[in-house]
Amino acid sequence: MTVETPRIGIVGIHGHGASHVRRALALEERGVARLVAVADPTPPAPGALPAHVVHDDDAEGMLARGIVDVAIISTPIHTHAAIAAAALDAGCDVLLEKPPTATLDEFHALEVHAAARGARAQVGFQSLGSEAVPYVRGLVADGAIGEVLRYGATGAWVRDDRYYARAAWAGRRRMGGVVVADGALTNPLAHASATALALAGMQRADDVDGIALDLFHANDIEADDTSVARFALRDGRTLTTAVTLCAAQREEPWVEVVGAHGTVRLYYTLDVVQLVRGDGRPPVTRAFGRAPLLENLLDARAGRAPLAVPLAETGAFMRLVDAVMAAPEPRAIPAEHWTEAVDDAGRHRVVRGVEAALHDALRTQRTFTELGAPFIC
Incomplete structure (x- = not known):
């Protein structure tokens, strides 16, 4: 690992969030990124995460540590806008589960927020x-x-x-x-x-x-x-x-x-x-591959690809x-x-x-x- 290796934090690690944890750990094994923090009111099971991964009860605590470059937000829909805005304020790029917000007004506000921070915001429509x-x-x-x-x-x-x-x-x-x-x-x-x-x-x-x-x-x-x-x-x-x-x-x-x-x-x-x-x-029937959205976000950070979503x-x-x-x-x-x-x-x-x-x-x-x-x- 080098200091340039993106540091990942995940907000919401149970339910669908568990799939984000698995993907982040797989990227860590490949040396592509490093999972450094998670936030969830329900802690991870003992031994479920490497010892270096810190746990906080909420996004505020995780972001306050200042150790996250990429924040994955996998929480209830009505919490998306506030957590995403806080992650952008903390200097993070964001992978935000769908729908990105609960209302169109929140969506437009988040667009302005991301643009003002010069940050990347990817939405978790995997099919795209x-x-x-x-x-x-x-x-x-x-x-x-x-x-x-x-x-x-x-x-x-x-x-x-x-x-x-x-x-x-x-x-x-x-x-x-x-x-x-x-x-x-x-x-x-x-x-x-x-x-x-x-x-x-x-x-x-x-x-x-x-x-x-x-x-x-x-x-x-x-x-x-x-x-x-x-x-x-x-x-x-x-x-x-x-x-x-x-x-x-x-x-x-x-x-x-x-x-x-x-x-x-x-x-x-x-x-x-x-x-x-x-x-x-x-x-005529054909099958295709798919670019995982977290990897695509990391590629976009490195200038290797545009954001998929x-x-x-x-x-x-x-x-x-x-x-x-x-x-x-x-x-x-x-x-x-x-x-x-x-x-x-x-x-x-x-x-x-x-x-x-x-x-x-x-x-x-x-x-x-x-x-x-x-x-x-």
Whole structure:
């Protein structure tokens, strides 16, 4: 190790934060970076971290030590803005989990803050580090599917009762008057919209002219678990996202670009692209690699690469978060339209016919209400 080796601090080391700890330690083994500090009200298990890693109960204590160059923030959504601003004030570059903030006002304030500090702020949309994203953009630009007609994104996932019991903020829109925004569109399936916006090249806040929303929940939560968002994009095209956490079983989420002569579909958790042409030729499927966002941030610090997911390029997604929170409260799906399943995925609610409704929403660019989906009647 040399004095130039970036020193990493992680705020939030349990849950998803544990994956950041593992990655930082792997980089330390390679001599690329050094994990020096963590912050979490729940300490690490004895022996879980090397002896040189210091622990503080909160970000304030960790940052006050002045030993961190890169701060990873993996905490509840409503805490992101304040912790990220404090890390920037402490002279750190930041890897901030998605969504970057809970509100659009916080997002714009954080943009100004980062620019004033001359700091790098990377947002943790892992799918945007995939080599598949520029590949799909290239296919579309080269005319492989003809004129682009529309964009779509969908995910049909299962979330059991333990998921909503994992934290006080889980499944909440607000808590104690503070925006939490823990709904299907804005947190677990946030990558769907963010990846589709990236394929469309519409990632900044002013790339979105408006968003129509249809928000529902089958679970006993405040936030949405079954929803449609229809983006009106600056170029006149439409992007429709249709998602649920109440599927019978998990399906791989995907985003697509539909053209006059074919469709390109990206299974974004797998980094797999499928090209289907309208002339009857067999589909072409390719798998791609992915640049981990922490490594990319370190490369950007060293001048070897641009940031994969700079803060400014998540503004269009933040328009979605803002619209969701400005919308009326999600409507409850009547009990006669869902069942409670107990299987390998745990105890979870299944909305009857939701998978077909998701596909219909994408195909027609209509919301569940506009479709007259049976489960909302």
